Amino acid sequence: MTIDFSLSPEQEAIRSLAHEFADKEIKPRAAELDRISDPAAIFPWDIYEKGNRLGFNKTLIPTKYGGLGLGEVETCLVVEELSWADGGIGSTYFVHAMQLLTLGESGTEEQKAKWFTACANDPEERFFMSLPWTEHGVAGNLSPRDFAAGRMDNGPILPHEWAMHRTVPPAEQREMTTVAIEDGDDWLISGTKRFITSAGRSKLLLTSARKGAESTDGAGFGLFLIPADAPGVSYGHIEDKMGQRLMQNAEVIFDNCRVPKSDEFTNYRTAPRVRGGDVEVAAVFNGIARRAYEEALAYSRIRYKGGARIVFHQAMQMALCDMAIKVLTSRMLMLRAAWENDQERGFNAYNNMAKIYSSDVAVDVTSKAMQVFGGYGYMRDFPMEKLYRDARLGPIYHATNEMMMVGQLIPWLAAMDTIY
Amino acid sequence: MHIVVCVCQVPDPQAPAGSFYVDEAAMEPRWSPAAQPLLSTFDLHAVEAAACLKEAHGATVTALTVAGPEAEPGLRRALAAGCDQAVRVAPPAGAGHDRLAIAHSLAAAIRTLPPADLVLCGRIAAGWDMGHVPAMLAEVLGFPYASPVTAIEARDDGASVELRRLTVDGYEVVHADLPLVAAVSNEINEPRYPTMRSVLDAQRATITVADGAVAADATAARLTALRPRDLSAECELIDGETAEDRGMALAAVMHERGFV
Numbered sequence: 001m002t003i004d005f006s007l008s009p010e011q012e013a014i015r016s017l018a019h020e021f022a023d024k025e026i027k028p029r030a031a032e033l034d035r036i037s038d039p040a041a042i043f044p045w046d047i048y049e050k051g052n053r054l055g056f057n058k059t060l061i062p063t064k065y066g067g068l069g070l071g072e073v074e075t076c077l078v079v080e081e082l083s084w085a086d087g088g089i090g091s092t093y094f095v096h097a098m099q100l101l102t103l104g105e106s107g108t109e110e111q112k113a114k115w116f117t118a119c120a121n122d123p124e125e126r127f128f129m130s131l132p133w134t135e136h137g138v139a140g141n142l143s144p145r146d147f148a149a150g151r152m153d154n155g156p157i158l159p160h161e162w163a164m165h166r167t168v169p170p171a172e173q174r175e176m177t178t179v180a181i182e183d184g185d186d187w188l189i190s191g192t193k194r195f196i197t198s199a200g201r202s203k204l205l206l207t208s209a210r211k212g213a214e215s216t217d218g219a220g221f222g223l224f225l226i227p228a229d230a231p232g233v234s235y236g237h238i239e240d241k242m243g244q245r246l247m248q249n250a251e252v253i254f255d256n257c258r259v260p261k262s263d264e265f266t267n268y269r270t271a272p273r274v275r276g277g278d279v280e281v282a283a284v285f286n287g288i289a290r291r292a293y294e295e296a297l298a299y300s301r302i303r304y305k306g307g308a309r310i311v312f313h314q315a316m317q318m319a320l321c322d323m324a325i326k327v328l329t330s331r332m333l334m335l336r337a338a339w340e341n342d343q344e345r346g347f348n349a350y351n352n353m354a355k356i357y358s359s360d361v362a363v364d365v366t367s368k369a370m371q372v373f374g375g376y377g378y379m380r381d382f383p384m385e386k387l388y389r390d391a392r393l394g395p396i397y398h399a400t401n402e403m404m405m406v407g408q409l410i411p412w413l414a415a416m417d418t419i420y
Numbered sequence: 421m422h423i424v425v426c427v428c429q430v431p432d433p434q435a436p437a438g439s440f441y442v443d444e445a446a447m448e449p450r451w452s453p454a455a456q457p458l459l460s461t462f463d464l465h466a467v468e469a470a471a472c473l474k475e476a477h478g479a480t481v482t483a484l485t486v487a488g489p490e491a492e493p494g495l496r497r498a499l500a501a502g503c504d505q506a507v508r509v510a511p512p513a514g515a516g517h518d519r520l521a522i523a524h525s526l527a528a529a530i531r532t533l534p535p536a537d538l539v540l541c542g543r544i545a546a547g548w549d550m551g552h553v554p555a556m557l558a559e560v561l562g563f564p565y566a567s568p569v570t571a572i573e574a575r576d577d578g579a580s581v582e583l584r585r586l587t588v589d590g591y592e593v594v595h596a597d598l599p600l601v602a603a604v605s606n607e608i609n610e611p612r613y614p615t616m617r618s619v620l621d622a623q624r625a626t627i628t629v630a631d632g633a634v635a636a637d638a639t640a641a642r643l644t645a646l647r648p649r650d651l652s653a654e655c656e657l658i659d660g661e662t663a664e665d666r667g668m669a670l671a672a673v674m675h676e677r678g679f680v
Contacts (some may be wrong), residue, residue, distance in 0.1 A: 010623045013496065017619050055616030068616055301438055 005332075007077070014070075015077040017054065022085035025050060030086040030246065034386055039240045043201055043248045045126065047089065052125035056082070056093055060100040065113065066120030071342035072101075076283040076334055083287025087390035088246030090287055091397075092128060094280040095197040095247075099129035099206050101278070103225075106265045111225060115204055122203070130202040130228070132193035132252040135177055178254060180209040180222050185261055187211075189224060189254045192236070199250040200235040203228050206265075207254070223265035232257030243389030278398065279341060282334040282354035285362035285394045289330065292362075292387045293323045296369035299382075316372060323365045330354070330361040349412035356401045356409070359394025366391040421479040421574065421598075423470045424536045425503060426526055426557065427463040428485055429494040430547035431455035447517075447646040459494040462542025464501070466604045468611040469572055470540055471502025477574045480504050482533060486511050486525045492627055499622035500614035506625070507533070512633035517548075517643040523556035524634035530561065532630065536599055538581065543568040543603040551603070558601035566594060567603035 007015065025047055036042045051057070059075045061067020075097050083090025103115060119127040178191025189209050193199075205226045226233060236251030297320055300311035310316045337350035366388040370377035377384040395401045413419065435455035443450045459467075470481045483498035483506045485491050495506040509529045512521050530536050539561070544551035551567075558565030570591060571584035583594045586605060596602075614622070658673065660666035674680045 009493075009496075010620055013493070013500075013619045013623050014616060017614065017616065021613055050613075053615065054613055059616070068620065070616075298436070301436075 011074055011077060014074055015081060018056070018078040018081035019084070021051060021054060021056075022081045026082065026085035026089055030089075031380075031383065031386060034086075034088075034243075034245050035380070036245070039238045039245065039248070042245050044089075044246060045201075048092070048128075049125045051082070051089075051093075052122075052127065057096055057125075057127060058120050060097055060104065061116045061120050062104070065116035067116060072097075072279060072338040073335060073342055075280055076338045079280050079283035080287040080290070080331070080334075083284045084291045085287075086246050087284055087288045087387075087393070088244035090284040091244055091281075091393075092198055092247040094278075094284050095131060096128045096202075097280045098278045099131055099204075102206060102265075103129075106223070106267060107225075108262075108267070110262065111265075115225065118203070126201075126203065128198045128202040129204045129206060130196050130198045130252070132196045132199065132205050133208045134195045135191070135193055176208070176210045176221075178207070178209040180211045180224065180259075182212070183258070187222070187224060187259045187261065187264065189226070189232070189257045189259055191254050193252040193254075194237075195239060195249050196252050197247055197249055199248065199252045200228075200238065201248050205233070205252065207252075209254075224259045225263045225265070226254075226257060226259055230257055230259075242392065243386070244393050279334055279337040279351045279354050281398045282330070282337070282351075282358035285355075285358040285391060286327070286331050286334055288387055288391045288394075289323075289327050289358070289362040289365040292366040292369035292384065292391070293320070293327050295383055295387070296320060296323065296372040300372055310372070319368050319372060323368055326361040326365055330358045333357055349409045352404050352409045352412075355398060356395075356404055359391075359397065359401060362391035362394050363388075421473070421477060421537045421578070422534050423473060423479050423481045423538045423540060424530055424533065425463070425466050425470045425481060425483050425498065426485070426539065426541045426553070427467065427483055427494055427498055428460050428487060428545050428547075429457040429491045430460045430545055432458050433461065433546055442646055442648040444645070444647055447643055449646075457490060457494065459497045460542050460546045462544060462546065462604065462606060463494075463498075464542075464611040465606050465608050466540040466542050467498045467501045467503060468609045469604050470538075471612075472609060473538075473572070473574055474502060480534075482507060482536075484526060484529055484533075485509070486522050486529070486633060495627055496619075496622040496625070497614070499625050500618040501611065505628065507628045507630055509630045509633050512635045518641070519550065519552040520556055520641075521634055523553050523560050526553070526557050527560040528634050529630055538598055539563065539601040541601065541603045543605050554601055554603035561599075561601065563599050563601045564596055565601045565603075566596060568605035569602045570605050570607040572602060572604070572608065 029044070029047070033042055033044055055068050056078055058067045059070040059078060060072070061069070063069035079090050079093050079097065082093055100116075100119070103112060107115070119129075176191075178189065178193065180187040180189050187209075189207065191209060193207070199205075205228055207224045207226055209222050209224060211222045232255050234253045234255070236253050239249040241249065297311070300316050300320065301309060303310045306313065311320075333350065334354045337348070337354040340348050340350050366384065370384040370388055373382055373384050376382050379385065399407070431449070431451055432455045435451050439451045439453065439455070441450055441452070442448075467483065470479070473479055474481055481503045483495050483503040485495060485507075486509045488511060489508070491508060495508060499506050507529060509525055512525055530539065539557065541554040541557070543554065545553070554567060555565055566583050566585050568586045569583050570586055571582075573582045575582055575595070580595055580597045581600065581602075583596055583602060584591050585594055586607070658666050658670045660669050671680070
């Protein structure tokens with residue numbers, strides 16, 4: 001009997017530290033920062049620096065590079081707690097964690113030594129990574145047309161192809177406008193990426209580009225590590241978002257940016273695939289959903305209406321039960337996916353399931369929680385409207401839930417007769 | 421310098437008030453669901469004060485508690501926040517709420533350690549809010565005692581400290597020879613967050629479990645009953661022809677009942 005749902009003392013101590021930080025440093029300021037109208041003036045460096053000093057941006061860096069050497073379960077616990085206080089801050093850490101994992105899995109030893117060490121030893125404690133993939137006309141990672149109409153008819157997709165950063169279908173590559181042109185020992189990269197998390201704030205970009213103007217096969221797609229302040233890199237429009245405003249999303253513009261060939265991820269297609277995906281995104285939405293449940297429960301215990309505190313009304317009790325079930329099941333699915341990743345069992349779609357489910361749960365739970373607050377839930381004096389706005393990103397973010405189903409979950413399930 | 425910081429765990433002060441009740445039969449406060457135990461707030465300040473002295477002047481810091489194994493997360497927090505070692509003394513049987521037994525047990529444990537130059541405590545435990553133990557401990561150890569302390573600096577002679585002690589309307593500056601027991605207040609510092617690395621290191625550290633707690637004295641003060649505060653209230657309307665009449669009547673009632 002090996003199953004055990006409890007956190008280890010180490011995990012509980014880390015979770016507790018992240019919660020304390022979120023409660024004292026983020027929660028009291030999140031609403032005020034969220035209301036700043038200029039999206040360029042929000043990014044709270046002081047909070048991020050403090051968090052990084054504690055190690056929140058170093059969980060996944062191996063100890064030999066100066067990191068904490070923790071796994072995805074621990075990272076999810078941290079991201080959930082930070083997101084409990086503010087989803088935008090949680091998302092900044094999620095995107096950074098995703099890049100650390102990609103660097104760890106597909107980077108060369110030299111690349112890892114250089115950039116993991118830079119992150120672990122950053123004296124400013126401002127080291128974040130960005131992933132400039134998304135463009136105006138292409139998400140840069142998935143295409144339902146290719147998967148649904150093309151690839152599935154042409155036989156099963158091999159497990160190692162499922163990972164998003166491995167599989168960029170040919171049609172998608174043709175649509176990608178950012179190109180890498182070979183120039184001696186360098187690549188020259190030009191193009192514009194948009195919606196990029198932490199762009200203009202991060203120190204390292206993991207950029208996708210189409211290699212050569214005519215490339216139409218997978219080999220023509222490249223990933224490049226580019227310092228954020230490299231010549232030829234500039235930042236454009238900062239997005240004015242509905243929610244998650246404490247993270248910054250902006251355009252990244254490459255104009256003949258010169259990248260040494262040593263900074264390319266040459267083995268991202270062939271390196272052994274050990275992890276299942278990017279489950280930390282689920283932690284963002286589980287944190288938001290849990291906070292909404294807690295707020296609704298606390299409010300229902302003090303709000304007097306119809307002759308009793310509303311927590312004693314059955315309609316409220318059923319709504320709260322529904323929320324609690326969803327919050328718990330969503331976290332269990334996230335931890336299962338994170339645990340699968342930490343076992344290095346290779347690609348699985350538990351990560352996709354956790355993302356899709358947690359984001360739907362967050363929208364549903366924040367909506368129901370707002371209902372518990374009645375009219376007050378719609379007012380900015382109370383936390384519900386921000387939680388709802390922050391949650392609403394979920395089904396769209398990190399590939400829409402529809403794209404994630406069509407591109408990854410459906411092919412994975414199609415290859416199996418059951419699920420366990 | 422060897423600094424001993426005496427700590428204890430208390431139920432999470434932020435646990436929902438509605439979950440609190442008094443178990444009169446067991447004479448214990450309860451929370452449902454159980455409130456998470458945390459290091460007492462003032463003790464966090466004492467740990468931070470020790471860590472600051474250690475950084476500034478060099479010191480060995482020992483965290484000490486008299487409690488069961490459930491207090492170990494608190495000791496690990498103290499380790500993560502700057503203490504070098506942690507010692508837990510199993511509580512004496514039947515100590516219950518006998519603070520003197522706790523003070524005797526702490527003193528006995530301190531005597532088994534390398535000589536303590538400075539003993540720091542939080543000025544009260546955020547659980548029962550009594551603040552008895554630090555003064556009792558100083559008495560048992562035969563050390564001078566200062567409380568509530570809002571600043572502490574080691575002096576150049578290495579054998580004394582300069583303290584700032586709160587008074588009703590200000591503070592006084594005291595030069596005190598070591599050894600000394602000082603009970604610190606929250607004004608003294610802002611406890612830092614432990615880093616994730618120090619939290620992990622603390623989880624992997626060994627906590628020394630010592631025997632030798634001093635048994636409670638049956639003749640010492642002991643708790644005989646614990647009841648919740650009566651929060652019921654009655655509303656009394658003061659009558660009168662005019663506002664002045666009603667004001668006069670209210671003043672008379674307040675005077676009669678000793679409110680003014």
